[in-house]
Structures are given as structure tokens and as C-alpha cells.
Amino acid sequence: MDNILRYLADNQIYLVLGILIFFSALEAIMGFYANWKRSKDDLMVESVNFGFLMFVAKPLITFISFGLSKFLFPNLENAISAWPIWLAGLVYILFDDFTQYWYHRSSHEYKWLWKWHRAHHTAEEMGLLVSYREAVWFFLFMPNIWWIGIFTYLGGGIGVAAAIVIKQFFVISSHSNAKWDAVFYQKKSLKPIIKILERIFITPAFHHGHHAKSIIDDIGHPNGNFGNMFSIWDQMFGSAKFAHAFPNSDNYGLPNDPKDSWVSQVFYPVFKSDKQGSEISQDYKFEKTTKLEPSQMVLKEGDYLYCNCGYSKTQPFCDGSHHGTKFQPTKFSIKKEKEYKLCNCKLCKKSPFCDNSHLKA
Numbered sequence: 001m002d003n004i005l006r007y008l009a010d011n012q013i014y015l016v017l018g019i020l021i022f023f024s025a026l027e028a029i030m031g032f033y034a035n036w037k038r039s040k041d042d043l044m045v046e047s048v049n050f051g052f053l054m055f056v057a058k059p060l061i062t063f064i065s066f067g068l069s070k071f072l073f074p075n076l077e078n079a080i081s082a083w084p085i086w087l088a089g090l091v092y093i094l095f096d097d098f099t100q101y102w103y104h105r106s107s108h109e110y111k112w113l114w115k116w117h118r119a120h121h122t123a124e125e126m127g128l129l130v131s132y133r134e135a136v137w138f139f140l141f142m143p144n145i146w147w148i149g150i151f152t153y154l155g156g157g158i159g160v161a162a163a164i165v166i167k168q169f170f171v172i173s174s175h176s177n178a179k180w181d182a183v184f185y186q187k188k189s190l191k192p193i194i195k196i197l198e199r200i201f202i203t204p205a206f207h208h209g210h211h212a213k214s215i216i217d218d219i220g221h222p223n224g225n226f227g228n229m230f231s232i233w234d235q236m237f238g239s240a241k242f243a244h245a246f247p248n249s250d251n252y253g254l255p256n257d258p259k260d261s262w263v264s265q266v267f268y269p270v271f272k273s274d275k276q277g278s279e280i281s282q283d284y285k286f287e288k289t290t291k292l293e294p295s296q297m298v299l300k301e302g303d304y305l306y307c308n309c310g311y312s313k314t315q316p317f318c319d320g321s322h323h324g325t326k327f328q329p330t331k332f333s334i335k336k337e338k339e340y341k342l343c344n345c346k347l348c349k350k351s352p353f354c355d356n357s358h359l360k361a
């Protein structure tokens, strides 16, 4: 085992490059590049971020965290260098993935961090380049990048290098449009295999669900499935959804995306968007829009998303403003076209329908 891991570590750069080339070749063969929806802004967000992550953030943070460790814990240099590589790699990757789960989850639950992570979700289609979409500051605070320097200082450098190769496979494949797990959902005989694998590792279907615009298709799970390599954290902390399918192709991205420029997506808040109503514009106001009176309206048959957070500009329906909070909408279905009274006060026990709780408020 240690020989294999040492091989991965020794050839880290070539292997990560190989994984990227392999998945981009698969995407090309599947015709993805001939029909892609990428705009010029999308490509700029991805290429600037890729360059910043690889050539600035990672080397710089690793250098600083290594130096800081040396300064703060002078007696711990190479303290674990006698560990077998598999043990060092395992300890490194478990802590790496655990901290990344919480950093990622926080970026969906706190508005200021959401604005740095939001570019990751403005892509309206998946593809391996989606892995490299954030505001640049987001990378600087990623706890797992700091962990690389600390763990290397402790003497686990070979385990780190090997684990990074393995993790890159999961990160790149879960964003790619070459969905290696799709066949497992189609063939009954293969389903038991994926049902075991997905309980440990992130599969493309699991992560594609996280990139959905909404829960409307019963597959998307944008307020969950936060894991990077392991799905165990999502299961432990109640944010997992195993849909065994991929979101509808028109259900990727952000609801009501104002299509901000790449500069504002990558450098917010230094450069803000000039798009009216954008969350990263100068004039954006994050304020409650609830009112006591219910909305009386005729609803046609169909599926709707009811706003629970109280920030939607299209009350009582969800408009995506809940991103950056701990709220998510409720899906409800109307079977018969008629007039309904929908709750706006967010106090009703029968929401989305009004039960007159506003009269007691």
C-alpha cells in the first residue's frame, strides 16, 4: 500500500494533470464542448480562478502555514515522519475533508461568505472547470489549504501529496459532465454497488444535485450535499440527499441570475456588479419582505416553491434570496386551479396556506 501511495506522491503533478486531461477528453468525446452554454464571463471566472488557485493561493498559503507552524511549534517538526504513509494520508484527508465540508456549508449559510462562493453556482451547466469558480478571497480562507503546510511540517508530506491525487479524482469527476456513475442508476444489477459507494464517497449525481437551481425537480438539493470527497459528513450532519439521478438540464445555476461580469464575480467586494438587484451590486439590500396580510391568488395546476426565509422579492414565492441563510423553500403542488390564500407572515402552521395566524400577531 505504501509503495502505491509513494508512487502517487512522486508523480503528483503528472497524475493530477492526467485526471484533468482524462475527464476533459471524455467531455470532448461526449460532445459537451460542441454544445456548451459557457459565456465569455464563465470562461474568464474559471481561468482566472484556476491560475490564482494553482500559482498564488496554494503555494503562498502552504509556505505561510509551514513557516507559522515552525514558529509556533518548533518541537513538532517531523513529529509524525515515522508514521506509515497510509496512516498519514488517511489522517490528513479526513481532517481536510471535514474542515472543507464545514467551510463549504458555511458559505451557503452566511451571506458574506456566500457572496464569495456564489460564482461557483452561477454556471448553468456542469463541467470539470466548474471546480475552479469562486471569488479569489474564498481560496485564501480555505482551511484545508492551510492544513497542507501544517501537516507537511509535521512530517506527513508524502501522505499529503498522495491524498491530494486521490481527492482530485473525486473533486474533478463530481463536477464533470462525464458522469461515471450514470450507468449504475440505469442497470438494476449495478445499483447495490453504487448504494454502497455513495455512502462513503461523493458521486457525480450527489454533487450535481448540489449545483441545481432548486428542489423543484425533486432531484436538486442546493442547500445540502456539501461534501467534497466523502459523503459521510453530509450523512452525519443531516444535509445528504441521494436522488440517484441528475437534475434536469435547465435546473443548474442560480434562480434569477443577473449575469454579473466576471470581474465582479471574482473580485467582489473590491469590484461590485453594475447589474440591478444583484446580490453583489452596490445597491443590494438584504431585508425582510414579509407582511401580515396573506396573498389571495388563483394558482394553476403545477409545482411551486414557497419562501420560508422571508427575504424573497416575489413573496410568497421563493426567488432564491435564501442563498446565504440557513433557510430553504418548501415545494408544494397544486392539483386544482382555483383561488388560494397563501401565508406571508411566516407564522402559519399550515404554510404555504394561510391559517389566519397573522390575526394573532
Ligand code: FES
Pocket: 306, 307, 308, 309, 310, 311, 312, 317, 318, 319, 320, 321, 322, 323, 327, 328, 329, 330
Ligand atoms: S427566497 Fe427562497 S426560501 Fe425565501
